[in-house]
Every structure is written in C-alpha cells, then in structure tokens.
Amino acid sequence: MRTLSRIWAWLFLLVLIIFFSLTGDGFFSLFNFQAVAANVAILLIMALGQTFVIIAAGIDLSTGFVMGLASVAGALAMTSLPADTPLPLIVLTGLAAGLFVGLIPGLINGLIIAKLKVPPFIVTLGMFGIARGIGFLMSEGMPIPVSIPGLGRVGNGYLFYHYPGSGFSFLQPPAGVTGVELRQLTGILPHPVTYAIILVLAAHWLLKRSRFGLHTYAIGGNQEAAVRAGIPVDRRVIALYMLSAGSAALAGVLYNMRFTNGAANSGEALLLDSIAAVVIGGASLFGGEGTIIGTVIGALIIAVIQNGLVILGINPFWQFVAVGVVIILAVLVDQAKEQVAE
Amino acid sequence: MAEQTKREPTLRVAGLTKRFGGLTAVDHMDMNVYAGEVVGLIGDNGAGKSTLIKMISGVYRPDDGKIFLDGEETTFVSPLEARRLGVETIYQDLALCENLDASVNIFLGREPMRRSLGFLKAVDRKLMLTESQSVLDRLDIHIPNLRKPIREMSGGQRQAVAIARAVYWNARLMIMDEPTAALGVPEQRKVLHLVNTLREQNVPVLIISHNLQDVFAVADRVVIMRRGNKVGERRIEETSIDELVTLMVGGELVREE
Numbered sequence: 001m002r003t004l005s006r007i008w009a010w011l012f013l014l015v016l017i018i019f020f021s022l023t024g025d026g027f028f029s030l031f032n033f034q035a036v037a038a039n040v041a042i043l044l045i046m047a048l049g050q051t052f053v054i055i056a057a058g059i060d061l062s063t064g065f066v067m068g069l070a071s072v073a074g075a076l077a078m079t080s081l082p083a084d085t086p087l088p089l090i091v092l093t094g095l096a097a098g099l100f101v102g103l104i105p106g107l108i109n110g111l112i113i114a115k116l117k118v119p120p121f122i123v124t125l126g127m128f129g130i131a132r133g134i135g136f137l138m139s140e141g142m143p144i145p146v147s148i149p150g151l152g153r154v155g156n157g158y159l160f161y162h163y164p165g166s167g168f169s170f171l172q173p174p175a176g177v178t179g180v181e182l183r184q185l186t187g188i189l190p191h192p193v194t195y196a197i198i199l200v201l202a203a204h205w206l207l208k209r210s211r212f213g214l215h216t217y218a219i220g221g222n223q224e225a226a227v228r229a230g231i232p233v234d235r236r237v238i239a240l241y242m243l244s245a246g247s248a249a250l251a252g253v254l255y256n257m258r259f260t261n262g263a264a265n266s267g268e269a270l271l272l273d274s275i276a277a278v279v280i281g282g283a284s285l286f287g288g289e290g291t292i293i294g295t296v297i298g299a300l301i302i303a304v305i306q307n308g309l310v311i312l313g314i315n316p317f318w319q320f321v322a323v324g325v326v327i328i329l330a331v332l333v334d335q336a337k338e339q340v341a342e
Numbered sequence: 343m344a345e346q347t348k349r350e351p352t353l354r355v356a357g358l359t360k361r362f363g364g365l366t367a368v369d370h371m372d373m374n375v376y377a378g379e380v381v382g383l384i385g386d387n388g389a390g391k392s393t394l395i396k397m398i399s400g401v402y403r404p405d406d407g408k409i410f411l412d413g414e415e416t417t418f419v420s421p422l423e424a425r426r427l428g429v430e431t432i433y434q435d436l437a438l439c440e441n442l443d444a445s446v447n448i449f450l451g452r453e454p455m456r457r458s459l460g461f462l463k464a465v466d467r468k469l470m471l472t473e474s475q476s477v478l479d480r481l482d483i484h485i486p487n488l489r490k491p492i493r494e495m496s497g498g499q500r501q502a503v504a505i506a507r508a509v510y511w512n513a514r515l516m517i518m519d520e521p522t523a524a525l526g527v528p529e530q531r532k533v534l535h536l537v538n539t540l541r542e543q544n545v546p547v548l549i550i551s552h553n554l555q556d557v558f559a560v561a562d563r564v565v566i567m568r569r570g571n572k573v574g575e576r577r578i579e580e581t582s583i584d585e586l587v588t589l590m591v592g593g594e595l596v597r598e599e
C-alpha cells in the first residue's frame with residue numbers, strides 16, 4: 001500500500017506527458033524536455049532539503065527567501081572580486097558566500113525549533129520575513145547583475161555538444177564550429193540538470209542509507225520514541241534545518257549562474273512549488289513518509305504542467321490553478337491510501 | 343539475603359521527586375535494586391510508577407533527589423546516556439516508531455554501520471535483520487515479517503519488538519513497564535521465563551505489573567507505591583496478594599466476594 005501514491009504519481013506524470021505530446025506542438029522534443037529539466041533544477045534542489053524536513057514532521061517556510069538571500073550574497077561576493085580572477089575561483093567564491101550566508105538562517109531555525117520547542121511553522125515563517133528583509137537590504141532593493149564573462153555558461157552550458165558531421169564534444173562546442181553553424185549544434189545534458197542529478201543521488205543516499213536518514217524517518221514517525229531510543233534528536237533537528245537552508249542556498253547560487261544576477265526575491269515563487277513537489281511525491285505532512293524519488297516526480301509533474309500549458313498557449317495564470325488542484329489530489333490519494341490500510 | 347543489603351546496589355534512588363505542575367507524581371521515593379534481584383513495582387493507576395522509571399531511564403529530569411548506578415550518580419542523564427550506561431527500558435507505551443519496521447526499531451539509536459562506496463558509512467540493514475531474527479528466536483517469539491512497518495503489526499507483536507529491543511543489548515539494569523499487557527498467555531510465560539534468565543545472568547530487573555500473579559511468579563521483592571509515595575516494601579515470601587492489594591489501595595483490607 002505504501003507504494004500506491006508513488007505509482008499514482010508516476011502514472012500521472014506519464015499521462016501528462018502523453019497528453020501534452022498529443023496536444024502541444026513542440027512539446028515532445030529533446031529540446032523541450034531539456035528545457036523543462038533545466039528549468040526544474042532550481043526548484044528540485046530546493047525541494048531536496050524540504051523533503052528531509054517534511055519527513056521529520058517539520059516544515060521550512062523560509063527556503064524561498066533563504067535562496068534569495070544566498071543569491072544576493074553570491075552575487076555580491078562574485079562581483080567584488082578583481083576582474084582578472086580565474087572563473088573557477090569566482091564560482092567557488094560565489095558558492096562559499098551563498099552557502100555560508102544561507103546556512104545561518106538554517107542554523108537559527110534549527111536551534112530555536114530544537115532547543116526552545118517553538119513549532120517549525122512559526123519559526124520558519126518568522127525567518128521567511130527576516131531573510132526577505134535582509135536580502136532586500138543587502139541588495140538595496142534591486143537585482144544585482146553579475147556580468148562576469150563565462151559565468152553564464154556555468155549555468156546554461158551543456159555537458160556534451162553534438163554537431164552533425166563532427167560528432168560529440170565535451171563541455172565545449174567542437175572547435176571550428178562558429179557563426180551560423182552553431183544553430184545546428186545540439187547541447188546534451190544542460191549543466192543545471194547535471195548538478196541536480198548529482199544532488200539528487202547524494203540526497204537519496206543520505207536519506208536511504210545513512211544513519212542521519214534513518215533518524216529523519218524515526219523523528220518524523222515518533223519523536224518521543226526517537227528520544228528514548230537514544231537518538232540525539234536536537235542535533236538532528238538542527239542539521240535538518242541547515243540541510244534545508246543549504247539546499248535553498250545552492251539553488252540561489254545556481255540562480256546566479258543561470259540568470260547572471262542575484263535577487264532577494266528570486267526564490268519567492270519557488271517555496272510553495274517546492275513544498276508541493278514534496279507532497280505530490282508522496283511525503284506526509286504528518287511526518288515519517290516520503291522519498292527523494294517521489295520529490296523528483298513531484299517536481300517534474302509541476303514543471304510539465306507549467307511547460308505544457310505554456311505550449312498550449314493557455315493563460316499562464318491557469319498554471320497556479322492546475323498545480324493547486326494536483327496538490328489537493330495528491331493529499332486525497334494519501335488519505336484514501338490510509339483508509340485502505342486501516 | 344542479609345549480606346546483600348550491605349553490597350552496593352546496582353540501582354539506588356534517594357528522595358526522587360517529580361512534579362507536573364501542581365501534581366506531585368513521585369514524592370521522595372527511596373528504593374534499591376541489587377544485582378541478580380527481580381523487584382516488582384506495583385501500585386494503582388496513576389500511582390507514579392511509570393514516572394519513577396522514566397526518571398531512571400533519563401526521560402524525565404527529577405525535580406529533587408538522586409539516582410545512582412553502581413554507586414555512581416546518574417541523576418540528570420539523557421535517555422542516550424542511560425542506555426550507554428546499560429539501563430534498558432521497555433516502556434508501557436512501547437515507544438516504537440510506527441513507520442519503521444521491527445528490525446529498525448530494535449536497533450534504533452545504535453545502528454550497526456558498514457562501509458559503502460568505499461568511504462561512506464551506511465546503516466547495515468542486512469545485519470539488523472539477521473540479528474533481529476536471532477534475538478526473537480532466542481526469545482522464542484515469532485514475527486512473520488520483520489520488514490513490515492510496526493503500524494501493521496498486532497499489539498502483541500509490537501510488545502515483542504519492544505522487549506526484543508531491550509533484550510538485545512547486554513543490560514546492566516532491565517526496566518520493564520507492563521511488559522506483558524498485550525500478550526497472550528504463552529507469550530506472557532516466555533516473558534516471565536526471560537525475567538528468570540536475566541536473574542540467572544545476575545542482571546537485576548525492575549518490573550511493573552498490574553498482574554499480581556505475575557509479580558508473585560518472578561519477583562524476589564515488591565515495592566508498593568501509592569500517590570507518588572512508597573507505602574511498603576515486602577519480600578515476596580513474607581506477603582500475600584491480599585496484603586499487597588491493601589497496601590496499593592490504602593485503608594481497609596479489600597476482599598473479593
């Protein structure tokens with residue numbers, strides 16, 4: 001019975017893909033699929049940490065603005081470097097700054113939730129406002145452009161390139177392909193997708209194989225039992241909110257690379273979508289259930305709906321309606337599953 | 343047994359007190375448990391038995407009083423430290439994670455690890471399964487599927503898991519709060535047999551039970567609580583069920599018709 005909701009999600013994704021392939025012109029193409037995947041990467045990365053928190057029967061409402069804060073910090077750090085700094089060093093600096101600034105709200109969330117026993121909903125709602133305010137203060141209310149040569153390719157390049165006639169090349173278009181010839185170039189595996197895949201695999205391992213992952217399920221299943229079993233629950237809770245903030249920060253730095261700017265509100269729209277992805281993926285808001293694969297499916301469902309509706313030329317505001325309907329459906333399936341189990 | 347009282351007790355609690363708001367659940371309790379001894383802790387509902395043992399196992403912080411294990415003070419330990427010091431507890435509410443399976447529950451907090459991908463440490467699920475199976479076999483308790491989440495198990499199976507979890511580790515002190523409540527008669531016998539085995543291994547057992555027959559069957563000594571106080575302490579051969587009931591409820595001797 002436990003797999004039912006996930007099968008439901010897989011099937012739903014499949015039905016969506018078939019439906020849009022039949023009705024939407026240009027939906028079923030490598031180009032469009034890669035665009036969908038690249039667009040969902042930031043959302044998915046943010047949802048990875050949220051998956052852990054929700055499995056542990058918590059919630060993190062601050063991730064959207066923590067992402068924004070991290071993107072502002074990353075942008076400020078990278079633009080403050082001298083112009084002749086090598087690109088890898090610039091990227092690392094942005095990553096370090098974004099992560100460092102992003103982890104602070106996670107640490108504070110975790111400490112207050114674990115030690116002072118304030119409900120996560122309240123603490124992270126407070127942090128939502130704090131991170132938002134500080135993000136805008138740091139950026140003086142404006143997006144910060146990061147016009148560093150080559151940076152955009154870190155966020156928008158492909159792992160492989162294919163040019164008819166000259167085969168595949170790694171990371172760069174084949175030498176000698178220039179000008180109009182570039183139009184025939186096909187990129188394979190956008191970098192955001194590669195980053196997301198690596199992080200998904202790491203998160204999956206952490207959740208399914210590590211002691212931390214097992215304790216995450218235990219805390220979500222019965223926190224009191226976890227304490228009595230001797231699990232250092234406070235430490236785990238702090239780590240969980242830092243993990244969530246950390247994945248939001250990584251999303252923020254990826255935003256830097258992808259859009260070559262940093263903005264305090266860059267993650268605003270992603271918070272609810274990322275929670276939706278986790279819930280659609282079969283995680284229970286009561287804790288104890290959920291998987292990384294489920295979250296991946298959930299994020300893909302949201303991305304396919306959004307992309308498909310755009311391709312059908314439907315007013316984009318319908319996207320909100322559609323995703324909302326799917327969230328409610330997902331929870332209904334969850335409840336039906338529970339009733340069948342009883 | 344006279345020399346026994348001169349030895350250092352494995353567990354000593356002195357003046358132990360716990361209040362919940364205005365209610366004093368445990369009121370200056372003194373009690374000793376010696377190696378190789380089974381002590382029954384009895385009392386009416388709400389007498390404070392579970393609260394007392396939760397202070398010993400580190401769940402509650404005492405408001406007053408002290409706890410010693412083999413003479414060493416352990417008053418404010420956490421459940422984690424209490425388990426490290428060898429105090430294993432079967433809780434009345436079992437304290438299991440319903441979403442996790444039996445083998446994980448048995449090892450929760452002390453998971454065996456193995457190398458994974460060369461440099462990482464992963465939880466050794468396979469070892470947990472085989473070891474769980476062997477501890478249940480040793481207890482002669484049968485659970486058909488160790489991978490099923492606890493939520494899908496019967497009350498008796500859950501209790502068996504809670505017992506197996508405490509038994510797996512070599513306890514220095516075993517605390518059992520109503521260990522047989524959900525069990526059928528054959529399983530109850532197995533638990534009482536287990537208590538006797540622990541005594542033979544010189545592991546002291548503090549057992550709470552509403553079933554006075556059980557207490558008479560295994561305990562060497564009985565401590566009686568009423569409204570948070572110790573109202574009596576008897577060697578089992580010096581007392582009777584009637585006397586214990588009187589002490590538990592207070593006042594006149596209560597007789598069944």
Ligand SMILES: Nc1ncnc2c1ncn2[C@@H]1O[C@H](COP(=O)(O)OP(=O)(O)OP(=O)(O)O)[C@@H](O)[C@H]1O
Pocket residue numbers: 362365367385386387388389390391392393394434
């Ligand atoms: N966490 C708590 N918060 C408030 N009051 C509590 C708490 N735990 C126990 N109590 C109260 O303390 C008193 C003693 O409870 P306790 O559970 O120790 O009794 P008990 O002897 O184990 O009873 P039973 O035989 O029913 O298990 C009761 O009046 C109970 O209502």
Ligand SMILES: [Mg+2]
Pocket residue numbers: 391392393434519
């Ligand atoms: Mg009790």
